[in-house]
Amino acid sequence: MNAQVVNWTQMHDCRGDVDRVPALLSRVEFGDDVEAWEELGYRLVLEQDLVFPASFAALPCLVRLASRSARARGLAGTILRRAAGHHGCDDLLADCADAIGGFRKLLDRHLQSRPADYLTTFLNLLAAKEEYHWSAVLGDFADDFYHLDCPHCAVDVTIAIGDHGRYSAIRDWHLGDVDRRGLRPALLDELSGSGRWMHETAVRDGHAALAHGIAHLFGKAECPRCASVFNIADEYTSANRPVLL
Template sequence: MTDWTQVVDAHGASERVPVLLEQVERAEALEAWDELWDRLCLHGETVSSASFAALPRLATLAPRSDRALELAGAIMRGVLQHHDGEALIEDCTDAIAALRELADQRLRTRPSDYHRVFCDLLALAGQYHWSAALEDLTDDFYTVCCPHCVVEVIVAIGDHGHYSAIRDWDLGDVERRALQPASTEELLDPGRWMHATAVRDGELRLAEGIRHLFGRAECPGCASVFGIAEAYTIANLPHTSDA
């Protein structure tokens, strides 16, 4: 049984959280859901100790509420942003496992919001920075630093092509170099699992984008070759808060 006096939400004392959870458990009360988001995942990204304490209740709601699953995914996306996040989820591993299975089941139905649910699944699987940083890989540009010469490199994955380049604000992307996508056999986890999930669900454009994201790029500045995923991870590590 959660002692709500021992945790805080985004606004301080968390006595409203169990009340709101009771309300949404009785009915899909939109105002109650809005307030829960405000208290447990402020602005869709700021989490607190009450956020993690609410995960078991959200897991019981999720089989019949997409909102519960979405909120749980958003909370898990913020684990590394909270200074005690990893410790706070240790007491709810069963709930997280159940939520992960529900997210995976939902992906198999190929929902219209596939990319969001895919990112929720990543968070529930412990891939926090990928969950927060991954775009849908249809028309995307990512900024990374070359690990060898530290020049800023633009990586394009999508309709505009698959290349690395230097961005010139007058000339556009110059000194383009074609990306080297990883083969299916070369992929390692988490890229292998992400790719297999997308292929399983018929999301072939996403799967192809993942092969490029976990492939290699040539730096236009020094001509060295580096792993895109590694550079992208470093560029998108979350900042820890004290909430």
């Protein structure tokens, strides 16, 4: 999709307008217009995290600007992290495939510079790789919790990966996490697919805490009730992977 040939009369934004976004994009292309960037933010992503046709129509322009503008990079990433929602714009998203491919490369280069916004960039890159569920929930593993059902007895299991411990437990709202069982982190040769890419990227960029957390997330947990052992990431993905409609 090329911003110069977009039929903007068909691309309403979050406020229902069709003329403001192209005008704002023209303003930010020629300078760091703070007011224009702020207005673009609330016109391209609604407060409830919804996106609209203008959001995807603007993506190619935002990606072009992303190499020299942190605002463009952040806004493009924010849009992509909402792409799994019910926006009804799958054709527009598909038209952005080339731009998204270029954005993935740009984000990966930015990660290698070990920026201050490393985790945000990491999450945006996950979204650009269509790993929407991890992009939505992955934290810095200082105090992360994942909730899933045991695949064998269906009890609600809390998975904790953070500074206070790495364990599976049954959450009691009065007693806290009870009957804790230590997690079994995945070894490097046990990782594959997205988990391996995530771990290798964090290691490459010197983010040991992130890599360590990912190894636990893609490792195994023991159910506190039935003592069965299961792969955390597989069960979480199965229960939470969004479906594009």
